[in-house]
Amino acid sequence: METDPTAAPPSLLELTAYLLSRVGKTARGRLAERLAADGLRLFHLAMLAALADFGPHTQRDLARRLGLDPSDLAKAADQLAAAGHLDRTRDPADRRRLTLTLTTAGRTRLAELTAEAEAVQAELLAPLDAAERVQLHALLLRLYGGSGNGN
């Protein structure tokens, strides 16, 4: 095993930043892979979650909250609306605005997706026991809050 030809350079593994980027990438990959089976992407999940947590948004507001381009969000909203996960209603007070509202179906779907995400997470965090998972989560939350949370 000293001569494992696929071992990564130890000097890189000493860099926490490298590990973060590496582990984060596989996490992202596994999540995306799972969602792709349903024809969805990560931001679809994020949109549903945001609507569930904060209630209806105009497209612009939702784009701002999630740090997405309004144009891209519009396309994603298209798909979610087509799938019946959300309603798009023209705001009568300002007819330029479209208000996105989660449907009951969307709420159900969100629950399913969250369950799938948790399944993926269980695989990823398999090497850790319950206490360590809590620890990791807390540390990551601090890092998330510490920089660029608004994006």
Added chain:
Amino acid sequence: METDPTAAPPSLLELTAYLLSRVGKTARGRLAERLAADGLRLFHLAMLAALADFGPHTQRDLARRLGLDPSDLAKAADQLAAAGHLDRTRDPADRRRLTLTLTTAGRTRLAELTAEAEAVQAELLAPLDAAERVQLHALLLRLYGGSGNGN
């Protein structure tokens, strides 16, 4: 602050997998950004590190170790060789093979890049104290080893 229109959905932040992907992404981004200033990418750093840690490799071996496509690695080796960071010598025993060897200049460069990476890391980990950083590093290392390390 209850009504911060840019706050992320709490239900997502409860998912460690999501946090991992999010934090990992900014880590990757910051590292890449820093390296880009030198006209390099993450895998350039990985190549230099691997050569420093394990000594000379043929291109094929290095590609296997880093999980890169041989063709892509060849292109990257081009640039590193052009910059004088490594030597490409034809193996006299098997003239198909090119052996990549770190030059002294390459070793120096690697030290510089590592220092830059550590600077980035210091920013990223700013919210954590020394003990927490050690903790985080250990947890990530377990996760890294736990799945897909060979990639």
Added chain:
DNA sequence: AATAATCGTGGGTGTGGACCCACTATAGGG
């Protein structure tokens, strides 16, 4: 020798992400 396998390499492809511009419809200020 002749044939098969291997290394490096050039030149692709496909995908995803982030971004951006022009345009319509609508609203609001003077």
Added chain:
DNA sequence: CCCTATAGTGGGTCCACACCCACGATTATT
């Protein structure tokens, strides 16, 4: 009213990343 600003949207661009194929050079096999 006219002019400016804003919401949404369609249609792009650009870049990174991963992958893959074909080919020349070389080596191994028989």
